[in-house]
Amino acid sequence: MSATDLVAILPMLVLTMAAVAATVLAAFRTSHAFNAALAVSAFALALFSLVPASNAAPRAVTALISVDAYSLLFTGLLLGAAIAVTLFSYGYNEGREGGLAEFYIVLLIATLGAIVLAVSAHVATFFLGLEILGVSLYVLIASDLGERANEASIKYLILAGIASSFLVFGMALVYTELGTMEFSEMARRTGESGAGPLLLAGLAMITVAAGFKLAAAPFHMWAPDVYEGAPAPVGAFLAAVSKGAVAALLLRFFLQTGSLALHPLFIVFGAVAVASMFTGNILALFQTSIKRTLAYSSIAHVGYLLIAFLAGGRAGMVAAGYYLAAYFVSIIGAFGAVTLLSGKDRELDLLDDYRGLAWQRPWLAGAFAAMLLSLAGMPLTAGFLGKFFVAAAGVREALWFFVIAFAINSAIAVYYYLRIITVLFSPSYGEAPGPLPRLPLAGTVALGALTLLLVFLGVYPGPLLALLEEAASAFL
Amino acid sequence: MPGIGVGIHLAVDGLGLALALLTAFLGMAAIAASWTGISERTGFFHLCLMSVIAGVMGAFLALDLLLFYVFWELMLVPMFLMIAVWGHGGRYRAALKFFIFTQAGSLLMLVSILGLYFVHGTETGIYTFDYMELLDTPMGRATEFWLMLGFLAAFAVKLPAVPFHTWLPEAHAEAPTGGSVILAGLLLKTGAYGMIRFLFPLFPNAAEAIAPAVYALAVIGIVYGAVLALGQTDLKRLIAYTSVSHMGFVLLGIFAWEGLALNGALVLMVCHGASTGALFIIAGAIEERAHTREMARMGGFWSSAPKMGGAALFFALASLGLPGLGNFLGEFLVLLGVFGVNPLLAASAALGLVASVIYSLWMVQKVFHGPALPGAAMPDIGGREAATLASMAALVLWLGLYPAPFLDRMGIKGHIGKTASGIETGSAKGTGANGLEAGRLAEHRPDMGDAPERQGGRKEK
Numbered sequence: 016m017s018a019t020d021l022v023a024i025l026p027m028l029v030l031t032m033a034a035v036a037a038t039v040l041a042a043f044r045t046s047h048a049f050n051a052a053l054a055v056s057a058f059a060l061a062l063f064s065l066v067p068a069s070n071a072a073p074r075a076v077t078a079l080i081s082v083d084a085y086s087l088l089f090t091g092l093l094l095g096a097a098i099a100v101t102l103f104s105y106g107y108n109e110g111r112e113g114g115l116a117e118f119y120i121v122l123l124i125a126t127l128g129a130i131v132l133a134v135s136a137h138v139a140t141f142f143l144g145l146e147i148l149g150v151s152l153y154v155l156i157a158s159d160l161g162e163r164a165n166e167a168s169i170k171y172l173i174l175a176g177i178a179s180s181f182l183v184f185g186m187a188l189v190y191t192e193l194g195t196m197e198f199s200e201m202a203r204r205t206g207e208s209g210a211g212p213l214l215l216a217g218l219a220m221i222t223v224a225a226g227f228k229l230a231a232a233p234f235h236m237w238a239p240d241v242y243e244g245a246p247a248p249v250g251a252f253l254a255a256v257s258k259g260a261v262a263a264l265l266l267r268f269f270l271q272t273g274s275l276a277l278h279p280l281f282i283v284f285g286a287v288a289v290a291s292m293f294t295g296n297i298l299a300l301f302q303t304s305i306k307r308t309l310a311y312s313s314i315a316h317v318g319y320l321l322i323a324f325l326a327g328g329r330a331g332m333v334a335a336g337y338y339l340a341a342y343f344v345s346i347i348g349a350f351g352a353v354t355l356l357s358g359k360d361r362e363l364d365l366l367d368d369y370r371g372l373a374w375q376r377p378w379l380a381g382a383f384a385a386m387l388l389s390l391a392g393m394p395l396t397a398g399f400l401g402k403f404f405v406a407a408a409g410v411r412e413a414l415w416f417f418v419i420a421f422a423i424n425s426a427i428a429v430y431y432y433l434r435i436i437t438v439l440f441s442p443s444y445g446e447a448p449g450p451l452p453r454l455p456l457a458g459t460v461a462l463g464a465l466t467l468l469l470v471f472l473g474v475y476p477g478p479l480l481a482l483l484e485e486a487a488s489a490f491l
Numbered sequence: 492m493p494g495i496g497v498g499i500h501l502a503v504d505g506l507g508l509a510l511a512l513l514t515a516f517l518g519m520a521a522i523a524a525s526w527t528g529i530s531e532r533t534g535f536f537h538l539c540l541m542s543v544i545a546g547v548m549g550a551f552l553a554l555d556l557l558l559f560y561v562f563w564e565l566m567l568v569p570m571f572l573m574i575a576v577w578g579h580g581g582r583y584r585a586a587l588k589f590f591i592f593t594q595a596g597s598l599l600m601l602v603s604i605l606g607l608y609f610v611h612g613t614e615t616g617i618y619t620f621d622y623m624e625l626l627d628t629p630m631g632r633a634t635e636f637w638l639m640l641g642f643l644a645a646f647a648v649k650l651p652a653v654p655f656h657t658w659l660p661e662a663h664a665e666a667p668t669g670g671s672v673i674l675a676g677l678l679l680k681t682g683a684y685g686m687i688r689f690l691f692p693l694f695p696n697a698a699e700a701i702a703p704a705v706y707a708l709a710v711i712g713i714v715y716g717a718v719l720a721l722g723q724t725d726l727k728r729l730i731a732y733t734s735v736s737h738m739g740f741v742l743l744g745i746f747a748w749e750g751l752a753l754n755g756a757l758v759l760m761v762c763h764g765a766s767t768g769a770l771f772i773i774a775g776a777i778e779e780r781a782h783t784r785e786m787a788r789m790g791g792f793w794s795s796a797p798k799m800g801g802a803a804l805f806f807a808l809a810s811l812g813l814p815g816l817g818n819f820l821g822e823f824l825v826l827l828g829v830f831g832v833n834p835l836l837a838a839s840a841a842l843g844l845v846a847s848v849i850y851s852l853w854m855v856q857k858v859f860h861g862p863a864l865p866g867a868a869m870p871d872i873g874g875r876e877a878a879t880l881a882s883m884a885a886l887v888l889w890l891g892l893y894p895a896p897f898l899d900r901m902g903i904k905g906h907i908g909k910t911a912s913g914i915e916t917g918s919a920k921g922t923g924a925n926g927l928e929a930g931r932l933a934e935h936r937p938d939m940g941d942a943p944e945r946q947g948g949r950k951e952k
Contacts, residue, residue, distance in 0.1 A: 374532070393568060394561040403557075403601070407495075410605040422602050426595035433590055437575045437583050442531070 016076070023071040023082040025064035026090055027130055033057030034123040041116035051105040051457075054119035055098060058126070062094045073489060078197050081136035083489035088482050089133040089263040092340055096255045097126040099347050099461045103354045104248040106455020110359050111159070118158050125151035125252070129260035138186045138196040141264060145182065145228065148257055149175045155252065156245040167244025174237045178227035185220025188213050199490075202272040210277045218274050222283060228261040230310075231287050231317045232294035239298075242310035247362055250306055251350030254313045255343045262320060266335055271490050275327055284325055288417060291318030292424040299431045303366050305353055308431055309346065312390060315428060316342055319405055322417045326408035329487045334404035336483040341389065341401035341472055348386035348465040352379060355458045366438055373440045379454070380439045382466040389469050391432040392425055397472035496608070496619035500555040505901035509757060510551045510684055513764050516886070517676040518544040523879045524772045525669035528779055529577055536577060539569035540669060547677045551684060554622040556604045559689075560597070563645075566678065567593060570670065578665040579784075585661035592658040596648035603641025607693065610634060626692055632700075639697035642690050643705075649682030652705070652742055653712040656735050663731035664784070668775025671727065675734050675771060676764035683741045683760055691748060698748070705746045710839050712739030717846030721853070725784045726774045729854060730767060733810060736843050737763050737818075743840055744825035752828025754898055759821025761897075762890055765883040766809040766818060773803050776876060777858070780869040786854070791863030796871040800859040802880045809887050811851040812844055817890030 021028065037053050065087055073083035101122060108115055128147030135141050153175075157168035190196060192214040193204045205214065223234065230238035242250045269275045275284060295315030302308040320342070323335035356363040356372075356379070363369070373380035389398030402425065409418040472479060503511060521540060529536045546566030553559040567590055574586035604620070611628040612618035619625070630638070648655040659679075663671050691698045716735030723729035737759065744756030776799060777792070778784055793800040809816040812823075822844065830837040872880070890897060 388568060394564045399561075399564075406602060407605050407608070410602065411609050418602050418605075419599075422598035423595070425598050426591060429591055429594045430587060433571065433587055436572075437586065440572060440576050441583075442576065 019071050019074065020076045022067050023074045023076050024080060024134075025068050026061040026094070027127060027134075029061040029064055030057060030123050030127040030130070033060075034120055034127070037116065037120045037123065041120065045116060047105075047109060047115045050116045050119045051101060051108075054101050054123055057123060058094050058098045058101065062091060062098070065091055065094075075136065079137040079140045080131075080134045082134055083486075084482075085267065085486040085489040086134040086263075088336070088486045089259070090130050092343060093126060093129045093133060093256055093260055093263075096259065096343050096347055097122065097129075097252075099351065099465060100248050100252045100256070102457040102461035103251065103347075103351045104246075106458040107246060107248050107354050107357060109455065118155070121151045121154045121158075122252070125155060126256065129256050132260040132264040135264060136198050136267075138189070138198075141268070142179075142182060142186065144260070144264070145224075146179065148260065149179070149228075152249075152253065152257060155249045156241060158249065159246045161244075163244040164246065165244075167241040170237050170244075171241050174227060178224040178234075181220045181227075182224035185217045185222075185224065188217030188220065190217075192217065198268055198271045205272060205274070205277075215277065215279055218277070218280055219283060221268075222280070222287075225261055225265050226287055229258055229265070229317045230314050231321065232290040232314060233287075235291065235294065235314045238314055239302075239307045239310040242313075243304055243306045243364070247306065247350050247354040247357055250309070251347045251354070254309065254346045254350065258313065258317070259339050259343060262317075262335070262339060266324060266332060267490065269324060270327060270332060275324065281325065284321055285417065288318045288321035288325065289420050291315060291321065292420060293318075296424050296427045296431075299428070302431070304364050305366060305369070305435065306350075306362075306364050308435070309349055309353075312428065312431070313346060315424060316346075316390070318424070319402065319421060322409050322414065322421055323405045325414060325417060326405075326412045328408075328412075329484075329491055330404075330408040330411055332487045332491060333480065333483045334401075334408040336486060337404045337476065337479060338401035340479060341397035341469075344465050344469050344472065345386045345389040345396070345398050348462060348469065349383065349390065351458060351462050351465065352383035352386065355379065355454055355462060366435065369435065369438050370441055371439075374442070376454075379459075379462070382462050384436050384439055385466055385469055387432040387435055389473070391429050395470065395473045397469045400473055400476050496617070496621070497557045498555050498619075498621060499558060500621055500623075501549075501552040501558075502554045503552055506684070506687060506757065507551050509761060509897070509901040510680055511548055513680070513761050514544060514548050514551060514677055516882075517672060517764055517768050520676075520768055520772065520879050520883060521669040521672040523875055524672055524775060525667065526875060528668050528775060532576070536573065536667075536669075539573045539576075540673070542566075542569035543573070543673055544677075547673075547681060550681050556607070556620040556622060556625065556689075558620075559622075560601055560604060563597060563600075563681070563685075566681075567597075570674070570678065573670040573673075574662060574666045577667040577670070579667075580665065581661065582665045585658075585665035588658045589662040592648050592651075592655065593645075596645035596655070599641040600645035601641075603638045606634075606638045606641070610638070622689075628693070632696065635694050635697040636700060639690065639694035639701065642685065642694070643701070646682040646685040646690060647708075649685070650679060650738050650742060651682070651735065652708050652739070653715055653735065654708075656712070656716070659735060660728045660731040663734070663771070664725055664727040668771060668778075671771040671775070672768040675731070676768040679734065679738055680760050680764060683738070683745060683756065686742075686745050687753070687756075691745075698746070702746045702748070706743065706833070706836050709739045709743040709746065710836060712736065712742065713840050713843035714739075714846070717843045717850065720850045721846065724786050726777065726786050726789070726854070726858065727771070727784050729786070729850065730770045730774060733847065733850065734763070734767055736847065737767070737810075739843065740822055740825050740840065743829055743836070744821075747825070747829045747832045749828045749832060752825050752832075755821045755824025755826075755828060757821075757901070758817055758890055758894060758897070759825060762809065762817030762821055762887050765886045766806045766816075769802070769806045769880050769883040770810065772876065772879060773799060773806070776872060777869075786857045788864070789858045790861040791859070792869065793859040794863050795869055796859075798877060799872045800855075802872070802877075802884070803859060804855050805884055806880075806887075807851040807855045809891075811847045815888075815891045817887045817894070820891055820894055 069087050072087055075081050125148055128144050131140055131144030135144055153168050153172050156171055157164050192211050193201050195201055226234040274280050292315050295311045299308050299311035320335055320338055323331045389396035392398045392402040406418055543566045546562050549562030553562055571586050571590045574582055610630050611625055614629050651659050663674055666674055713736050716732050720729050720732035741756045741759055744752040809818045812819040826837045
C-alpha cells in the first residue's frame, strides 16, 4: 500500500482516528460540548480531506476499495449529512441522560461504515460496511435508554441479522457461479457466461438484504417502529445516511455488474419499486405521528429512487444522485425540525403538537414546511428537481408504467405532507401556549443552512449536476 | 439549465396580454376586497396573495414548458394556504381537495411535458423545453394522443370541466373573498389559457380527435353547472356552480377551434373574471356584514344597502348574458362559432343560458328583495368597495358595447376556416403527411404577432 493509497482513503482514516481518539479521551470525563465538537471537526476534516483524495482519484486501493469521482461525491454527501445530524444531536442530547461520549463515537463509526459502503468495489467491503453501519445503529437507536428505543433497537437487530444472513448466502451463491467477488470482474464474467439460476438466486438474495436496509416494501415492516422509537436525530441518520449509503452501493453494484439488464431481476426491482411507492404513501395517510409519517414517506421515496435505478445508464445515475442529495437535505431537515422542537422529557411527535406552530415560531415552521414541500416535490425546492430528473430518466427509457405510478403516488403523497402543513398553519393553538423551549443554537444553524441548500438545489442545479456527470463517468 | 434545454423564456402576445392585464386588475380587486375581511396575519395573507398572482402571471407569460410548469405549481401552495388559513368552516377539506385534484392533473402534465421533450429530442436531435421549438414536433398519432391527454388532464381539472369540477364549489365557498376572486377570476383561466396556448398548437390532431368527447363534457358542464346552481342555498356555492357553467362555454368555444368561438371564449374569460369576481366580492361583503352565506337567512337587503343591491343586479345581469354586457358578447360569439361547427351542440349549450337567467334573477330576488328579515339591515358598500365594483362594471360594459379595440389588439386573429368536416379530414390524413400537416399547423396556432422577435419566419398567414 503506497502513500497515494493512504491519501485516497484519507477520509476514512480521519474518521477511524477520531473514533479512537474520542474513545481514549472519553476516559477523562470530557464535557458534552467537547465530544460533539470533536465529532463535528472530525467530519469536517474528513470532508476537507476529500480534496487531496480527489487528487489521488481515480484509484483502486487494493481490490476492495475504489476511490473515484462517484465514491468521493457520495462520501461528501454522507459526511455533510453526518455533520447536520451531529449538530442536531448536540441540542437534543443536552440535558438528556444516556451515554454522551459514546453517542458521538458510535456516530463516527457508523458514518465510517456508510463511507465504506460508498467506496466499496468488492463484495467483502459491501458486507463489512453494512455490518459496521448496522452494529453502530443498534447502539444509536437505543441511545435514548427508553423502553421504546430498546424495543426499536432489538427489532432492528433481529431483522438486520436476518438480512445479513441473506446477504452472505447470496454472496456465496454469486461466488459459486462467477468465481469472483470484485464488481468489475463480476460484470465481465456475467457478460461472458450469461446468467445461470444460481447467479439469479444469489442476486435476488442480495436484493432482499439491500431492500431491508433501504426499507423498501415488502421489507419495510421495521421502519416505522424503529424510526418512531429511535431518537429524532438518529431517525434522520437512519433515513438519510444509512439508506443513502446502501443506495449508493446498490447503484454502483447493479450498474457496474449490469445485473439489471437481467430480465427477472428487473421485474423484481420493478415490483419492489411499485410496492414501496404504494405501501409507503397509502400507509402514511393514516399516521398521526410525525416520525411515523416521515418513516412511511421515506419508504415511498425509496420506490421513487428505484425508478431511476430501473432507468439505468448515465441519466438514471445522475437522476438517482440528484434525488438522493435532495432527499438527504429534505429528510434531515424534517427530522431536524422535529429534533429542535423536542423538549427534554418528550419528543414533539404527534400531529396535534404542531398546531399553530407557524404563529409561534414562524421561521422554524417555515423551514419545516419547506422541507415537507420538497419531499412532496414542489417547484423551487430541491425535491422538485430530484423528482423531475427521475421522471425524465424514466420517460427517456419509456418506463411508462412506472412513471405513471410515480405521478399517481406523488399526488397521493401531497395529502399527508399538506396535512402537516395545514396543522402548522392552523390558527388555533390547542392549549395555553406556555413558554416554548429555547431553540438550541447548533441545530438552528444547521436547519437554516439546510433550508438555504434546499432552495439552492431547487433553483440552481448546475454545480451538483456537473459533479454527478463526472461521477457517472467514473464507471459508465 | 441550458444543459438540458431549459431556459427562462417569457413572451407576450394578444392572448397573454389580455390575461396578464386581467391578472393585474383582479389582483388589485382582490387586495381591495380583503381590506377589512382579513384582520389576522394580514402580512402573511398578502404574501400568499402576491405569490399566487406572481404564479398566474408567470404562467400566462412563460413560453418554456418547464418554466410554465414551475409557475403553474407556484400558484398552488399559496392558494392552498389562503384557503386553509383564512377560509371558513370546512376549509381544510376544501383546501386539500383543491390541491390534490390540481396536483394530480399537473403531474400527468409533467409526464407529458417530459414525453414531448424526449419525442422531440429523438426526432430532431434537439433536447429542449422551448415552446417555439416544440411546435411542429413530428410524432405518431398514438404518441400525440397520449401526450395530449396529460396536458388535457391538468387543464380540464383547472378549468374545471365536468367531471373534474368537484373541488371547485368547496374551494370557492370556503376561501376568503380575495381568494375566491383569484380562484374564479384567474386560476380557472389558466386552464383555458393552457388549452389555447399549448394543447392545440402542440397536439393539433389529437386535440381534434378528442374534440367530440370534450364537446360533450362542455355541454354537460354548462347544463349541469346551471342546474346545480339552481339547487344551492349557499350564496358562494351558487356563484361557484355558475362558474362551472360559464367555463363550459369557454371550453366549448376553445374546442370548436374556430375564429369567432375562440374570440368569444377569450372575451368570456375576461368578462367572467370581472363579473364573477365582483359577485364574490359582493357575497363576501354580505358575509362580512350579515355573517352568513345561507340565502335562506337573507332577504330585503336592498332597503338598507341599495348600492350593493344595484351592483349585484348589474353583475347578475352580466352573468346571465344581458346584451350590451361583455358576457353576452362572449357567449354569443361562442354560440355563433359553435353553430357553424355543430348546430345541435350550440342549441343544447343555449339551454344553459335559460337556466342562467333563472338562477341569476332568483339569487338577486332572494337576497335583496322581499320583506326585510329582522336584523337584516346592514351598512351599504363604502367608497373602496364601490370603486372596485365600478371599475369591474366598466370593464364588462366596455367589452359589451365597444369590443373592437380589444379584439383588434388582443383577439385571436386566426383565419381558421374549420368546419365539422375539418375533423374528418384531420383523422383521414394519417400520420405520415407531414408536409400537409405543417400548413395546417400554422393555422392552428394562435397568432403570436406581438412577439415578433420570437416569431421569425413562422408567420404564415
